Amino acid sequence: MAMPDFPIETERLTLRNFHKSDLDAVMAYHALPEVQRYLDWKARDRVEVKAALDAMCAQHRLTRPGDALTLAVVRKADDMLIGQISLRWTDATAGQAELRFILSPAQRRQGYARESVRAMLDLGFNELGLHRIYARCSGRNQASAKLLKDIGMRLxxxxxxxxxxQGEWDEELHFAILDREWLRGSKVKELSHHMVA
Amino acid sequence: MVYAPHYPIETERLRLRPFTRGDVDAVFAYRQREDVAQYLFDGPMSHESVTEVVQQRIGQYELTNEGDKVFLAAELKASPRxxxxxxxxxxxxxxxxxEIGYIFHPEFHGRGYATEAARMLLQMGFEGAGMHRIYARCDARNAGSWKVMERLGxxxxxxxxxxxxxxxxxxxxxVYALLEGEWHHRAER
Known part of the structure; x- marks a missing residue:
């Protein structure tokens, strides 16, 4: 799949590929127990986080189904790495991908996750030509569920x-949006923006 | 775990039992049909592939390991068909x-046989095999199938x-699902 040029710029954020030099910044949130459960890998100490970062550095393009594209979420104001967001290409013929994101707990509730999710949906539908993007979250994670719903994804x-x-019953929510739903939504926003201006 | 029920299992009008080689023609009668294949992964099946499928299923009547499958023929008690x-x-x-599943010959649709058999599958799963959650999937257009699931709660x-x-x-x-607590609650009423 042809990749656009990175980084992607949004109003307050830069989404760029991960670098080896991001180790300390990634360590700061990966090693937290509340973040651990959402990771594909164990990242409890420096050695494990290093391995996780190496894997994320390699996730810079979607070549075959199963591949993930993972981008670092960097705040422009202070150039601080505050999280990560990814698209995993799960089905090539049906154009399906899974969206995942993690924001450092200290940086939540400021709309950064929403801003990066928007950018990734734009990327997935406009640049990569995907048909459907879905996201999963725990039934207990109300903040993520609200974000996905507010952005226009359907439960x-x-x-x-x-x-x-980990010994407890899991409850899982799936949210999804189709290309035509996202693109229609973006056009409406563009239009209303013009009319206000 | 080992779940090895005693067969046949009887419901009001049906007998559920492991497949035998003699079932090929009866299975072919509905598996060759376009309307049966419409919502299944397989297309309409040849007599040859039905023979293979039935052969595979002959030994599938116990659950021990993850992925194990119980496939049972649903036979009318009144006339052994x-x-x-x-x-x-x-x-x-x-x-x-x-996960449970059911396929019935269209000539016998609309008489509650699928509901009767699926209710027994839930009973087998929850009360026999000690399952916590049982689910079933179907195409959204297959109203005959999901209405069975809704009738079962x-x-x-x-x-x-x-x-x-x-x-x-x-x-x-x-995707439809039922938890063991919900099953037992319904059974009590």
């Missing part, structure tokens, strides 16, 4: 006690 | 999750839209 599944996670 | 098939699949051992947990390509068109899928 497609609510699985109750469908799996065990 | 196979009118469909049902399945119970162990999807996740530690979390005690299973299963909840629609998912409605996936255009999440995959199925036979050259966008697929829309429902």
């Amino acid at each position: 497609e599944a609510h699985f109750r006690e469908h799996a065990l996670f | 196979v009118i469909g098939e049902v399945s119970l699949i162990l999807r996740d051992g530690p979390a005690r999750q299973a 299963m909840r629609r947990e998912a409605h996936f839209r255009e999440h995959a390509l199925f036979k050259g068109a966008w697929d829309e899928e429902f």
Whole structure:
């Protein structure tokens, strides 16, 4: 799949590829127990976070289904790395990808996650030509559920006690949006912006 | 875990039992049909492939390991004719999750046979195999199938839209589920 040029600029953020030099910044949130459960890998100490960062550095393009594109979320104002966001290409013929994001707990509630999610949906639909993008979150993670719903994604599944996670029943929500729904939404916003201006 | 029920299992009008080689013609009678294949992964099947499928299923009547499947022929008690098939699949051992499925000959639709058989699958799964959650999936257009799930008190947990390509068109899928607590609560009433 042809990749656009990175970084991607939004109003307050830069989404760029990860570098080896991001180790301290990634360590600052990866090693937190509350972040651990959302990671694909163990990242509890410097050695494990280094391995995780190496993996993320390699996730810079989608070549075949199963690949992930992972970008660092950097705040422009102080050039601080505050999180990560990714698209995993799950199905090539049906144009499906999974969106995931992690924001450092200290930087939440300021709309950064929303701003980066918007940019990734634009990227996925406009640049990569995906058909459907979905995101999963725990039923207990109300902040993420609200963000995904507010951005226009539809709650497609609510699985109750469908799996065990660290000895407890897991509850999982699936949100999704189709290309035509996202593109229509973007056009409406553009239009209303023009009319106000 | 080992779930090895005693067969046949009887419901009011049906007998559920492991497949035998003699079932090929009865299974072919509905599996060759376009209207049966419409919502299944397989297309209409040849007599030869039905023979293979039945052969595979002969030994599938116990659950021990994750992924194990129980496939049973559904036979009318009144006249020993196979009118469909049902399945119970162990999807996740530690979390005690299973999936059920059913296919019936269209000539016998609309008489509650699928509901009767699926209710027994839930009973087998929850009370026999000790499952915590049992789910079933179907194409959103297959109202005959999801109405069975609703009659059994299963909840629609998912409605996936255009999440995959199925036979050259966008697929829309429902997932229905029931928890053991809900099953026992219903059984008490």
